[in-house]
Amino acid sequence: xxxxxxxxxxxxxxxxxxxxxxxxxxxxxxxxxxxxxxxxxxxxxxxxxxxxxxxxxxxxxxxxxxxxxxxxxxxxxxxxxxxxxxxxxxxxxxxxxxxxxxxxxxxxxxxxxxxxxxxxxxxxxxxxxxxxxxxxxxxxxxxxxxxxxxxxxxxxxxxxxxxxxxxxxxxxxxxxxxxxxxxxxxxxxxxxxxxxxxxxxxxxxxxxxxxxxxxxxxxxxxxxxxxxxxxxxxxxxxxxxxxxxxxxxxxxxxxxxxxxxxxxxxxxxxxxxxxxxxxxxxxxxxxxxxxxxxxxxxxxxxxxxxxxxxxxxxxxxxxxxxxxxxxxxxxxxxxxxxxxxxxxxxxxxxxxxxxxxxxxxxxxxxxxxxxxxxxxxxxxxxxxxxxxxxxxxxxxxxx
Numbered sequence: 001x002x003x004x005x006x007x008x009x010x011x012x013x014x015x016x017x018x019x020x021x022x023x024x025x026x027x028x029x030x031x032x033x034x035x036x037x038x039x040x041x042x043x044x045x046x047x048x049x050x051x052x053x054x055x056x057x058x059x060x061x062x063x064x065x066x067x068x069x070x071x072x073x074x075x076x077x078x079x080x081x082x083x084x085x086x087x088x089x090x091x092x093x094x095x096x097x098x099x100x101x102x103x104x105x106x107x108x109x110x111x112x113x114x115x116x117x118x119x120x121x122x123x124x125x126x127x128x129x130x131x132x133x134x135x136x137x138x139x140x141x142x143x144x145x146x147x148x149x150x151x152x153x154x155x156x157x158x159x160x161x162x163x164x165x166x167x168x169x170x171x172x173x174x175x176x177x178x179x180x181x182x183x184x185x186x187x188x189x190x191x192x193x194x195x196x197x198x199x200x201x202x203x204x205x206x207x208x209x210x211x212x213x214x215x216x217x218x219x220x221x222x223x224x225x226x227x228x229x230x231x232x233x234x235x236x237x238x239x240x241x242x243x244x245x246x247x248x249x250x251x252x253x254x255x256x257x258x259x260x261x262x263x264x265x266x267x268x269x270x271x272x273x274x275x276x277x278x279x280x281x282x283x284x285x286x287x288x289x290x291x292x293x294x295x296x297x298x299x300x301x302x303x304x305x306x307x308x309x310x311x312x313x314x315x316x317x318x319x320x321x322x323x324x325x326x327x328x329x330x331x332x333x334x335x336x337x338x339x340x341x342x343x344x345x346x347x348x349x350x351x352x353x354x355x356x357x358x359x360x361x362x363x364x365x366x367x368x369x370x371x372x373x374x375x376x377x378x379x380x381x382x383x384x385x386x387x388x389x390x391x392x393x394x395x396x397x398x399x
Contacts, residue, residue: 004031005361009188011035012090013071014099014106016043018170019204020128021067022177023184024098028070029354029363032096035378036071037087039078040397042371043068052346058371059345065368066351067177069341073369074378075399082398084109089383091119096184098126103133113199123197124187128180132203142204147172151208176207178355242320245298249320250306266313267297339365375399 009032013024021036021043028034036043045064052060077083088111091097097116099106106112113125127133130142137150148154148166158165180202187198242249252263264272271293276282283290298306303319310317321329327338327350339353354363379385379399393399 003361004029004364005358007031007033009033009095010093011096011098012037012087012094014097014101015128016100017045018063018067018173019177019180019202020098020100020126021045022174023126023128023180024071025067025069026178026181026355027096027184029365030358031361031364034071035090035374036068036073036369037076038073038371040075040399042075046371052349057345059343065343065346065349068368069351070364070366071369072374072378073372074375075372077398078109078111080396080398082393082396084111086379086383086398087111088119090378091116091123093382094120094123095188096124096126098128098180098184100128103127103129103138117197121196122191124184124191124200125197126180126184126187126200126202128176128202128204130204132206133201144170144172147204147208151205152212153208156212172204172208175211176202176204179207179210243294243298245306246300246302248303248322250298250303251318251320252306252310253316262313262315266309266315267294269293269297341365341367343367344370372399 006027009027011024011027011032011034013021013034013036015021015024024032024034024036042058043064045067046058046061047056048061048063049056050062051057052062058064076086078087104112107115116123116125129138130147131137131140145154145166149164151172153172154164154166156164157167180200183200183202187200191197243252261273261278264270272290276286277290301309307317307319319325326332332338335357337353338350340348341351342348351365353365357363376387376390379390379393380387385393390399
């Protein structure tokens with residue numbers, strides 16, 4: 001196997017759920033030795049679906065198996081003094097620690113950044129929380145919906161005049177994980193120059209707030225809500241949107257008048273060239289008429305047909321992929337994006353692969369660890385515990 005770009009990096013992963021584990025999963029995919037340190041009952045994501053074949057087993061959570069690929073796994077009870085002592089013994093060999101506990105929790109255990117830095121001045125500690133390590137909201141409970149609401153994102157999605165809508169899935173978690181990954185690697189790079197580590201404070205809400213684009217500038221410069229206000233994914237003949245076609249939805253983006261006029265030729269519907277439809281305002285005003293003209297043509301064509309025809313006519317168009325479409329996409333298949341990863345409890349399953357390609361040090365796809373799978377390997381191999389001592393630690397509820 002080709003050596004990974006980060007093969008000389010060791011990471012202690014104390015993070016739970018999605019954002020932190022996704023960050024460390026990116027590090028592991030690039031070859032870092034990531035040691036996933038879980039509570040004795042495991043990361044809560046082990047109890048989150050979807051589950052392989054519908055069996056709610058801690059080793060069959062699709063979420064856990066995805067975001068924890070390529071890591072070694074150990075269990076450790078940090079609520080015991082012995083457990084905290086074991087973590088301190090691991091610290092000198094660590095380059096990076098990633099954690100997602102509530103602000104102040106690790107410090108209350110004697111494991112805050114100042115205490116960790118005293119043991120290993122070169123360590124980079126990355127803390128991923130909803131609101132950050134300080135500020136009036138630091139101790140508030142967060143959730144995906146709350147993050148969207150308080151970051152300004154929620155106000156921008158959905159139909160005008162209706163309640164706001166959250167983007168599907170856990171976009172904010174993965175995006176914050178990516179930001180934490182970038183910040184962590186930047187701190188590691190800085191350490192090469194300064195010889196010193198640092199504490200990275202990644203707030204999920206701030207990662208999301210950075211995605212509101214020019215909305216804050218629109219408000220400060222002109223006193224207006226950016227763009228055309230709340231935007232919807234529902235098909236709207238007045239502008240970009242999702243249109244219902246024969247077998248799903250297609251995206252058509254007539255951003256300028258000349259592009260919309262080209263739609264008349266593309267669909268062979270001369271009426272679309274009517275001057276009433278030449279401007280976005282006109283298309284919004286006459287949306288019902290446009291829908292009446294366009295829908296029969298859309299219903300007669302599949303999403304793939306419309307996408308291919310749009311490309312041939314140099315009209316910006318796309319189609320909404322289902323999961324099946326995504327896995328069977330010739331583009332993704334040709335680039336080898338989806339990879340088969342074997343696991344003792346699921347067999348070989350397709351997973352999303354590298355989010356980028358590196359020519360000399362390619363991504364390494366490896367399975368997620370079983371709960372406590374590498375206790376012997378890490379505690380005996382790195383810390384020189386004996387097998388007898390490991391049995392005692394298990395009996396005492398430390399590992």
